[in-house]
Amino acid sequence: DTGVSQDPRHKITKRGQNVTFRCDPISEHNRLYWYRQTLGQGPEFLTYFQNEAQLEKSRLLSDRFSAERPKGSFSTLEIQRTEQGDSAMYLCASSPTQGAGGYTFGSGTRLTVV
Amino acid sequence: GENVEQHPSTLSVQEGDSAVIKCTYSDSASNYFPWYKQELGKGPQLIIDIRSNVGEKKDQRIAVTLNKTAKHFSLHITETQPEDSAVYFCAASTSYNNNDMRFGAGTRLTVKP
Numbered sequence: 001d002t003g004v005s006q007d008p009r010h011k012i013t014k015r016g017q018n019v020t021f022r023c024d025p026i027s028e029h030n031r032l033y034w035y036r037q038t039l040g041q042g043p044e045f046l047t048y049f050q051n052e053a054q055l056e057k058s059r060l061l062s063d064r065f066s067a068e069r070p071k072g073s074f075s076t077l078e079i080q081r082t083e084q085g086d087s088a089m090y091l092c093a094s095s096p097t098q099g100a101g102g103y104t105f106g107s108g109t110r111l112t113v114v
Numbered sequence: 115g116e117n118v119e120q121h122p123s124t125l126s127v128q129e130g131d132s133a134v135i136k137c138t139y140s141d142s143a144s145n146y147f148p149w150y151k152q153e154l155g156k157g158p159q160l161i162i163d164i165r166s167n168v169g170e171k172k173d174q175r176i177a178v179t180l181n182k183t184a185k186h187f188s189l190h191i192t193e194t195q196p197e198d199s200a201v202y203f204c205a206a207s208t209s210y211n212n213n214d215m216r217f218g219a220g221t222r223l224t225v226k227p
Contacts, residue, residue: 004157033213042120042203042217043158056213091157102148103215105157 004106006092012112013082020078021109025094032075033103034067036060037089043105046090049075050097082113116141118206120218128226133191135221137204140185144206147180147187152201152220161202162189194225 005024013019025032030051035043046065047057051072061067064082069075079086089110093103117140127133139147145166150158164171164178164187171178175194180187191198201222207215 006157031213033215040219042118042205042219045213045216048213093157102146102160102163105150105159107155107157 004092004094004104006090006106006109008109009107010110010112012114015084015113016081018078018080019082019111020076021090021092021111023075023077023092023106024073025075025092026104027073028096029094029104030072030097031095032069033093033095034075034077035091035093035105037091037108038087043091046077079111082111084113087111087113116144116206116214116216118204118216118218120204120221122221123219124222124224126224126226127194129194129196131194133194133198133223133225135189135202135204135223136186137188137206137218138184138186139206141206141208142185143208146207146209146212147178148205148207148215149176149178149189150203150205150217152203158203191223194223196225196227199223199225 007022032049034046037043045058047067049069064080067077089108091108093105095103120137148163151161152158164180175192177190201220203220204218
């Protein structure tokens with residue numbers, strides 16, 4: 001296992017289009033998190049999964065955002081009707097339920113809405 | 115909810131000097147404090163963490179100190195090298211694997227050769 005993988009690395013889309021990002025966590029990690037990072041800021045929490053269950057969603061996650069983790073493995077984050085304000089780095093992280101280690105982040109997907 | 119403040123936002127040091135980054139947090143229930151290093155085009159990478167049952171932790175050239183009474187913690191990097199140049203983020207959470215991890219705004223460290 002090489003860590004948390006995110007795809008694509010970069011996405012440029014026109015305003016109003018839908019986009020979907022994928023995250024593959026470390027295989028033995030049950031918990032998966034999505035964060036958003038804008039330029040010059042720290043990561044902001046969006047949502048969190050324990051296995052396939054989505055247990056918390058931030059107020060930042062508007063109705064245009066939806067996240068899934070159908071089999072408790074990979075996760076997808078979809079943004080519908082993108083807006084310029086959605087331009088950001090979308091980071092995925094995973095962590096184990098037990099044991100040490102904290103969050104392991106992927107390299108992120110940089111979204112640019114034009 | 116938790117609010118984490120980090121300063122300075124930028125820090126420039128000469129190679130070989132020490133660098134110190136400070137963070138404060140608001141939620142007294144927080145007891146896990148990690149530090150992440152983010153290089154250009156990459157995600158944050160955990161470099162050191164501390165739990166509230168200890169006041170200081172050291173790993174080679176990096177150390178973290180925690181003052182729970184004052185609700186602040188600091189990252190210390192000694193003998194800085196150019197490859198230490200990156201953005202550093204502090205964070206606070208009630209546990210290493212909880213969904214309440216909140217991050218500071220980051221410190222851009224530049225180490226001049």
